Amino acid sequence: QQNGKPYFYKKPFVESFEETPMYVAIFTYLSYGIGTLFGYLRDFLRNHGIEKCHMAQERKEQRDFVPLYQDFENFFTRNLYMRIRDNWNQPICSVPGPTFDVMERVSDDYNWTFRFTGKIISDVINMGSYNYLGFAEKSHESLITIRNVIKKYGVGICSSRQEMGNVDKHEELEGLVAQFLGVEAAMVFGMGFATNSMNIPALVGKGCLILSDELNHTSIVLGARLSRATIWTFKHNNMQSLEKLLREAVIYGQPRSRRAWKKILILVEGIYSMEGSIVRLPEIIALKKKYKAYLYVDEAHSIGSVGPRGRGVMDYFGLDPCDVDVLMGTFAKSFGAAGGYIAGKKDLVDYLRVHSHSAVYATSMSPPIAEQVIRSMKTIMGLDGTTNGTQRIQQLAQNTRYFRKKLNQMGFIIYGNEESPVVPLLLYMPSKVAAFARKLLKRKIGTVVVGFPATPLIEARARFCMSSSHTQEMLDRVLKEIDELGDILSLKYSRHKKSAHPELHRETSFELED
Amino acid sequence: MPESECVQCPRESPERETLQGSLGQLPPSIQPFPADWPLLRFLISLYRAPAYHLILEGILILWIIRLLFSKTYKLQERSDLTAKEKEELIEEWQPEPLVPPVSKDHPALNYNIVSGPPGHRIVVNGKECVNFASFNFLGLLDNARIKEAALASLRKYGVGTCGPRGFYGTFDVHLELEERLAKFMKTEEAIIYSYGFATMASAIPAYSKRGDIVFNPRKARVTRRFIVVEGLYMNTGSVCPLPELVKLKYKYKARIFLEESLSFGVLGEHGRGVTEHFGINIDDIDLISANMENSLASIGGFCCGRTFVIDHQRLSGQGYCFSASLPPLLAAAAIEALNIMEENPDIFQVLKMKCRQIHKALQGTQGLRVVGEAFSPAFHLQLEESSGSREKDIQLLQRIVDQCMNRNIALTQARYLEREEKSLPPPSIRIVVTVEQTDEELAQAASTIKEAAQAVLH
Numbered sequence: 026q027q028n029g030k031p032y033f034y035k036k037p038f039v040e041s042f043e044e045t046p047m048y049v050a051i052f053t054y055l056s057y058g059i060g061t062l063f064g065y066l067r068d069f070l071r072n073h074g075i076e077k078c079h080m081a082q083e084r085k086e087q088r089d090f091v092p093l094y095q096d097f098e099n100f101f102t103r104n105l106y107m108r109i110r111d112n113w114n115q116p117i118c119s120v121p122g123p124t125f126d127v128m129e130r131v132s133d134d135y136n137w138t139f140r141f142t143g144k145i146i147s148d149v150i151n152m153g154s155y156n157y158l159g160f161a162e163k164s165h166e167s168l169i170t171i172r173n174v175i176k177k178y179g180v181g182i183c184s185s186r187q188e189m190g191n192v193d194k195h196e197e198l199e200g201l202v203a204q205f206l207g208v209e210a211a212m213v214f215g216m217g218f219a220t221n222s223m224n225i226p227a228l229v230g231k232g233c234l235i236l237s238d239e240l241n242h243t244s245i246v247l248g249a250r251l252s253r254a255t256i257w258t259f260k261h262n263n264m265q266s267l268e269k270l271l272r273e274a275v276i277y278g279q280p281r282s283r284r285a286w287k288k289i290l291i292l293v294e295g296i297y298s299m300e301g302s303i304v305r306l307p308e309i310i311a312l313k314k315k316y317k318a319y320l321y322v323d324e325a326h327s328i329g330s331v332g333p334r335g336r337g338v339m340d341y342f343g344l345d346p347c348d349v350d351v352l353m354g355t356f357a358k359s360f361g362a363a364g365g366y367i368a369g370k371k372d373l374v375d376y377l378r379v380h381s382h383s384a385v386y387a388t389s390m391s392p393p394i395a396e397q398v399i400r401s402m403k404t405i406m407g408l409d410g411t412t413n414g415t416q417r418i419q420q421l422a423q424n425t426r427y428f429r430k431k432l433n434q435m436g437f438i439i440y441g442n443e444e445s446p447v448v449p450l451l452l453y454m455p456s457k458v459a460a461f462a463r464k465l466l467k468r469k470i471g472t473v474v475v476g477f478p479a480t481p482l483i484e485a486r487a488r489f490c491m492s493s494s495h496t497q498e499m500l501d502r503v504l505k506e507i508d509e510l511g512d513i514l515s516l517k518y519s520r521h522k523k524s525a526h527p528e529l530h531r532e533t534s535f536e537l538e539d
Numbered sequence: 540m541p542e543s544e545c546v547q548c549p550r551e552s553p554e555r556e557t558l559q560g561s562l563g564q565l566p567p568s569i570q571p572f573p574a575d576w577p578l579l580r581f582l583i584s585l586y587r588a589p590a591y592h593l594i595l596e597g598i599l600i601l602w603i604i605r606l607l608f609s610k611t612y613k614l615q616e617r618s619d620l621t622a623k624e625k626e627e628l629i630e631e632w633q634p635e636p637l638v639p640p641v642s643k644d645h646p647a648l649n650y651n652i653v654s655g656p657p658g659h660r661i662v663v664n665g666k667e668c669v670n671f672a673s674f675n676f677l678g679l680l681d682n683a684r685i686k687e688a689a690l691a692s693l694r695k696y697g698v699g700t701c702g703p704r705g706f707y708g709t710f711d712v713h714l715e716l717e718e719r720l721a722k723f724m725k726t727e728e729a730i731i732y733s734y735g736f737a738t739m740a741s742a743i744p745a746y747s748k749r750g751d752i753v754f755n756p757r758k759a760r761v762t763r764r765f766i767v768v769e770g771l772y773m774n775t776g777s778v779c780p781l782p783e784l785v786k787l788k789y790k791y792k793a794r795i796f797l798e799e800s801l802s803f804g805v806l807g808e809h810g811r812g813v814t815e816h817f818g819i820n821i822d823d824i825d826l827i828s829a830n831m832e833n834s835l836a837s838i839g840g841f842c843c844g845r846t847f848v849i850d851h852q853r854l855s856g857q858g859y860c861f862s863a864s865l866p867p868l869l870a871a872a873a874i875e876a877l878n879i880m881e882e883n884p885d886i887f888q889v890l891k892m893k894c895r896q897i898h899k900a901l902q903g904t905q906g907l908r909v910v911g912e913a914f915s916p917a918f919h920l921q922l923e924e925s926s927g928s929r930e931k932d933i934q935l936l937q938r939i940v941d942q943c944m945n946r947n948i949a950l951t952q953a954r955y956l957e958r959e960e961k962s963l964p965p966p967s968i969r970i971v972v973t974v975e976q977t978d979e980e981l982a983q984a985a986s987t988i989k990e991a992a993q994a995v996l997h
Binding site: 117289315375379382 | 620625628629634637638640645647648650651652653654657658663672673674675682686693694695697698699701706708710713714734736737746763789793794822833835837846850853854857858861865868869872951952953954956969
């Protein structure tokens with residue numbers, strides 16, 4: 026469905042979130058219902074000692090304490106998640122590149138405990154790791170600078186930024202990040218999650234209003250809650266909902282006292298990792314300017330992976346980075362390192378240097394990790410003198426478009442924007458979730474499947490993360506296997522009539538060839 | 540009336556005529572047919588009803604329909620804001636600036652720049668100094684074995700893990716580190732986090748809900764009680780009275796969460812922390828959390844305890860489930876650091892001796908008071924007499940620090956977020972003792988600090 030207004034978007038903005046077919050929703054609820062009934066039965070058997078209970082028990086000396094966990098809180102974990110939990114937390118033992126090695130593990134007691142057989146499933150195609158630009162690599166030449174940094178600086182810091190932990194590598198990295206994004210200044214932190222949860226409270230407090238998208242990441246929600254500001258959520262990527270809330274906030278002020286809000290902060294993400302949707306940034310910027318609100322964009326997944334030069338959603342839409350007040354991102358995804366940054370005007374960054382929890386209480390980033398970010402950022406910007414960066418960006422865009430197009434043609438329901446490298450494929454039923462992941466792993470393809478509570482109850486999905494290091498053969502093999510599995514498990518729910526063989530449309534001559 | 544007359548008029552359809560005919564013979568009161576047709580009776584009574592009755596009923600029905608479909612009035616709209624007024628309000632509203640301006644000479648704004656490794660001999664702002672500020676208690680920041688282990692891990696795994704623990708972000712090094720930590724601390728299980736700060740910040744919310752920590756006798760049955768303490772307090776250098784706390788725990792049925800960032804790898808015969816220091820059974824402590832950023836000279840944090848307690852965090856610890864896992868080279872460095880700790884258990888005694896040495900040497904400094912236990916490797920020097928304003932105190936201490944830096948002793952003030960602390964400690968200089976400092980360096984530091992304090996405060 027094309028729904029971008031022409032004067033906001035310079036190119037078509039195509040997103041689709043096909044509705045769940047009714048029969049699928051019914052069967053999914055039915056399967057959860059049956060699972061719940063069996064769960065009650067098994068709990069009954071376990072409580073009365075008929076079935077052996079594998080869960081760890083409280084200490085004898087502390088039996089009369091108030092119980093640490095309520096039984097019903099863990100009902101879902103115990104009875105539904107436990108059945109299929111072999112699909113998560115799989116250990117690997119190689120670099121998480123386009124292919125990796127998975128350690129084989131089996132369970133003798135239906136997933137309560139695992140043991141490693143010692144065998145390694147090697148060369149499994151990696152469709153799950155956030156390796157968008159392929160910087161998770163271990164080749165000798167690319168890691169020379171990092172080796173030197175480890176030899177010179179070591180790996181630890183043992184101090185916080187404000188005390189004795191500000192190493193010259195951090196200054197170099199911050200300058201480079203500011204140059205990369207085209208802003209005045211930037212500050213880096215050791216962990217992406219902590220960047221959100223520790224800095225949003227520094228920016229807003231009581232008496233301020235936060236307008237947060239309903240599908241924001243846990244770290245943003247945690248940061249918003251810790252700030253003690255009032256939080257209103259608007260419908261996912263829905264500009265009418267956001268405008269309505271903005272009007273209400275500015276015109277009527279705080280709910281009971283009618284005082285004006287001190288400031289209004291809009292929290293959005295660049296790419297939403299569970300939906301694959303891209304934020305409607307031009308419209309939000311227009312709204313923000315009209316109502317004088319501040320905008321905080323979390324580019325965890327979009328930095329490096331969208332945009333013709335890889336600079337994130339600002340680059341993708343061709344906007345001026347000065348329009349967004351706070352640009353936040355992480356280094357764990359496109360840059361193959363760890364940590365996060367916040368960038369913007371110099372006043373903002375100076376304020377955070379003084380008032381952020383991270384600068385005062387938390388250890389700064391490790392030097393080799395900082396060096397990895399410097400190295401990959403220089404590659405993307407072309408400062409290393411090669412076109413390696415541009416090639417990676419273009420390869421990623423090409424892989425994304427190809428993969429999404431093929432999956433759509435096969436008849437699967439795919440969510441999200443057609444240019445987003447995160448591809449959620451809807452599976453709906455919990456048993457199909459497990460079957461999909463297990464069968465693909467048997468065929469040596471590693472995927473990530475997600476269910477409740479990270480997604481709504483009936484919308485369990487498999488999520489593919491494209492990488493620029495995937496070759497055409499790998500993608501074709503993956504598509505072939507998914508196609509077969511889609512037929513075996515009947516996953517092709519899409520009701521949009523798509524031609525399975527579009528190349529025939531280009532056929533101009535229908536004469537039979539002798 | 541015309542309508543009632545119409546009721547008597549003959550109808551055109553044959554069924555109705557028959558009905559009308561048969562009805563005409565019946566008395567006015569409704570009589571049941573052999574087959575009871577309530578709808579028919581209703582229609583008949585409609586035909587028979589007087590006109591005003593029908594009109595009134597019709598108007599009533601129309602009114603009800605109008606009420607159902609009309610818009611509900613919201614309280615605000617009664618304040619009669621026109622569209623023009625709303626636009627004016629939108630134009631007039633001015634928010635506060637996103638961040639208040641920070642003065643250029645704010646003491647916390649201009650960081651010290653460390654060029655090169657932040658180890659024992661550190662180059663701060665261009666000057667080479669002996670490091671008395673970084674929490675490098677066991678001197679492992681410069682250790683060649685740890686660097687080798689990190690390099691080997693780099694060759695095998697690259698740098699980042701590109702995913703959270705649940706989605707192919709679990710590496711065999713993480714599992715190995717967790718096993719080693721659990722074995723070292725003699726607990727059942729350990730869980731690692733990729734950032735020290737996030738460890739306790741994710742652990743506590745995983746177990747407690749609103750109302751849990753509050754002691755409320757009425758709700759005592761369902762309220763879980765937690766005692767959260769630090770082994771060695773970073774703000775004061777004092778040690779927590781763990782034996783008394785364990786007695787209180789059993790008396791009041793509360794659980795103990797122990798934060799051992801400073802005491803792990805420092806206290807106890809083998810460096811197992813404050814439980815070993817006091818000789819307490821580790822199973823009595825429900826959760827021990829520490830970061831690997833001090834003694835282990837790596838990055839990250841861990842929690843250890845019984846499986847019953849720790850396993851819950853694998854699904855409820857936010858910093859564990861929703862964040863990329865620890866880079867393998869940092870995990871490998873931590874494993875190697877643990878190896879070194881296990882092979883040389885006498886470094887803990889050496890560290891304690893050095894702490895006592897400088898503690899004694901700094902007693903009697905004019906104008907400064909030593910705060911902290913004699914065996915604590917991180918202790919504070921506070922002003923004996925405050926000047927009255929916190930800012931002036933900070934400036935005085937900064938001058939002492941600057942003078943020491945000029946004489947090649949790197950020190951730092953203890954930094955706090957002033958608005959966030961519930962009980963803000965007074966400004967102080969924090970001294971950190973490491974095993975790498977020689978006796979001469981310790982003596983020189985003590986004398987430098989004494990002379991600087993004398994010069995500045997008198």
